Amino acid sequence: MWIIELAFTPAPERLAARPAHxxxxxxxxxxxxxxxxxxxxxxxxxxxxxxxxxxxAVEAILAADPYFTTPGVSVERIRDWRAFLA
Incomplete structure (x- = not known):
């Protein structure tokens, strides 16, 4: 599994793009x-x-969603997570 960590700013573009995301x-x-x-x-x-x-595969998922390149959104980290309970 993978953990995607995002950071936000109050840019209005982010809020406009959020419903489709x-x-x-x-x-x-x-x-x-x-x-x-x-x-x-x-x-x-x-x-x-x-x-x-x-x-x-993670990169392809992110690339397919314009939200991840919207002003006000930044992908801070992508981490490989080895969950033992899910």
Missing amino acids: RDRLTALHGQGVVRMAGPLADDTGAVIVLDAPGRA
Whole structure:
């Protein structure tokens, strides 16, 4: 699994792009790719947990969603996570 850590600024473009992004995450959740996702309580960022076979698959998921290149959104870290409970 993979943990995607995002950082946010208050850019209005981010808020405008968020509904389509959440729809995409919901569809990926239905496919079992997104295991968990959500903003931090203070809305300074978010965490997404993906079930993907490798870094290339993660990069493809990120590239397919314009939200990740929207002003106000930055991908801070992509971490390989070896969960033992899921």
